[in-house]
Amino acid sequence: MSALSSALPDFPWDLLEPAKAIAAGYPGGIVDLSVGTPVDPVPASVRQALADASDSPGYPLTAGTPRLRAAIAGWLARECRASGELGVLPTIGSKELVAWLPTLLGVGPGDVVVIPSVCYPTYEVGVRLAGAEVIRADSLTAIGPDRRVKLIWINSPSNPTGKVLPVEHLRKVVDWARERGVTVVSDECYVSLGWDTTPVSVLADEVTGGDYTGVLAVHSLSKRSNLAGYRAGFVAGDPALVGELLAVRKHAGMIVPAPVQAAMVAALTDETHVAQQRARYASRRDTLRSALVKAGFEISFSEAGLYLWATRDEDCWVTVDRLARRGILAAPGAFYGPAAARHVRIALTASDERVAAAADRLAEPLTD
Incomplete structure (x- = not known):
């Protein structure tokens, strides 16, 4: 071994x-x-929801409860201006998804994943776990004609730089990727924390027009709701890709605990x-x-x-x-x-x- x-x-x-x-x-x-x-x-309403759901002896749903799926979709429609039919899936925080996403999507040896030149270290970790190759690039021209590219990570607002990508850039990345059959994954864990500008989700109608083919967005409640200790996140976008993630995660036991799912509903339905x-x-x-x-x-x-x-x-x-x-x-x-x-x-x-x-x-x- x-x-x-x-x-x-x-x-x-x-x-x-x-x-x-x-x-x-x-x-x-x-x-x-x-x-x-x-x-x-942690907000009192979220803690109460967790406590109220604490008597949960049965296995939780990997796909999330109907209430949670509705809360995620509703939040994306309100806060991210995503009007299309989304696939949604709760995750055990966002880090585990970032680390395992290339593997879960079938990326492997011989494939290439593009990550930002300055970025969250776990993007690279996820590529290495999959046995694929990393390219660090911030522009599409820097990637070149490499047909081995299977996935491209974008991150806006960026961790660590705080840079926000404009709508035009997001749209250009999505169009470029679709022409080549490349999956775009946008890490948007800080989208609720704009200071000098208002961040835009890759799922926004201005970017995708309600068509999420080949596009995923990763979100977390760790920062916006102080739920880092709860490990509460979700991925949304292309229903086919989300369905593939669900199918693999059900086999692997990647399940958000039922009380945390209830707490997520409370957090996503309250912006105060x-x-x-x-x-x-x-x-x-x-x-x-x-x-x-x-x-x-x-x-x-x-x-x-x-x-x-x-x-x-x-x-x-x-x-x-x-x-x-x-x-x-x-x-x-x-x-x-x-x-x-x-x-x-x-x-x-x-x-x-x-x-x-x-x-x-x-x-x-x-x-x-």
Whole structure:
């Protein structure tokens, strides 16, 4: 037997442990702005729905309950302006789907998957798990005439950069892919968090006109509803592709627990808590952005999402070390691709008190 893990890169967050230890030793404790894990409360209505469904002795439905499927479709129609007949499927968060999607769709050795030049590391992990080849590219011309391309990932708003792709770009990618029989998968986990612009879903009528052939969108409730601990996500789009995913996932036992499915219905049918959480993040974003700029950072993109993409035009690990010595932990751009080696990712997911502490520390000179 050969160890599958040998085909995978080092787990990035393990590489951050030395900097984390330095930051933890700072007077007043660490301000962890690296991972981006939610810290605010789960909405009361969602918790109540989870509790009410906790007596669930039977097996849940892999396809999701009728109520959940209706809630997902309704949310996509309202918030993503998707008016066509969608296939929808709940997933165990979004990371497991990203990691296994190429495999579940039959991508394998000899095939190519295109991912953004700077992106979430799990896209590449998923390609390696499938035994396929990765191409990092942000433009269709950079891909060239390679007929081995089977799947293309896009991510808007981007993690880590916060860049938002315009409607015209999304439409061009979809048209290009359809001409070649390539599947387009759009990671839209941050679509509810636009700041300087309003993100558009690949499923929006402006992009697909209600025809989802060859197109999938991945969504998560981790950020918009603070449900990272619930592992609640979904995929939607081409009914044929969603049907294929369902058929394989039923065999593999990839099932969202019944109480979590009930909690998802509550979260997807209430936008009040989303607006409240957006306001929290907006305030923290303003505080951190101002402090970073005053400290000599340039903020790139960061039009949407939960992060500020910042640079001092130096190696990202040098920046990580400088911040760690002031008790602030950031994610190095190197985690997200070779083209990101001079940036760091600053998460907005810390309490108001910790964000204020970070701002105070950034007022100190960032010298060795």
